[in-house]
């Protein structure tokens with residue numbers, strides 16, 4: 001820009017990162033009550049670009065629909081690191097449709113904390129990024145276990161306890177060795193916050209029964225972690241079925257989820273369950289590799305959308 005005889009150089013820095021979506025394998029809902037879960041990052045990624053230039057602190061998000069997670073991340077960084085951000089122009093591009101429930105909010109939060117750390121040379125570790133991302137989730141939603149931002153930051157397949165009290169990366173290749181997880185979309189939107197509240201009401205109504213279910217799910221997840229490492233697919237499938245029974249008991253399954261789950265089982269799956277908060281979104285089925293196509297077909301025939309995806313994807317990363 002030329003003003004009179006002066007040339008004004010506006011320094012602009014730009015960075016693009018991507019973060020993966022996630023699929024809950026076992027332990028949803030119980031993880032909110034301190035039990036462990038198994039979650040995996042999926043190769044459906046969200047890309048976030050920030051262009052930063054000097055000047056007054058201002059944020060422009062021309063194409064981002066829901067800016068709550070971005071705004072909360074910036075507010076948290078300003079508070080913690082006393083940042084003067086300058087002008088930030090943020091754009092996001094989600095490769096996966098928000099409809100599947102793979103976690104576009106958690107992916108955007110994971111990408112944003114990592115982007116701000118890079119942009120302002122804060123050199124934060126993965127653990128620090130996770131702690132900040134979890135705070136953002138709590139600030140925006142007021143509830144949640146943080147399993148989704150753990151998958152967004154760390155990637156891979158994780159054994160996880162709320163707030164990152166335990167955060168263990170499992171062998172990434174196991175889920176593609178002889179058997180695999182197939183994801184089926186119901187076509188129905190799930191409302192996580194409502195379902196988490198609904199489950200909390202169940203706890204208030206029947207506290208003892210509720211605690212027994214939570215404990216049983218926790219034990220089943222611990223068992224599943226061992227069976228996964230042993231590649232004992234039969235038993236892992238049975239544990240998925242048990243988990244689904246408990247989720248049904250909690251009242252978070254639905255007719256469509258049940259119909260895709262039974263179809264997958266009839267099609268030869270070793271186990272099947274809903275994945276995530278329930279009510280809709282996705283179900284998952286475990287099938288031996290030679291049964292994959294039959295199980296996918298069974299899910300499609302029952303009115304679901306069998307999705308192709310790779311599990312155990314990389315966590316948040318800078319894109320060239």
Ligand code: MEV
Nearest residue numbers: 028029144145146276277
């Ligand atoms: C939602 O995908 C999974 C829940 O366990 C909530 C959470 O862990 O934050 C229901």
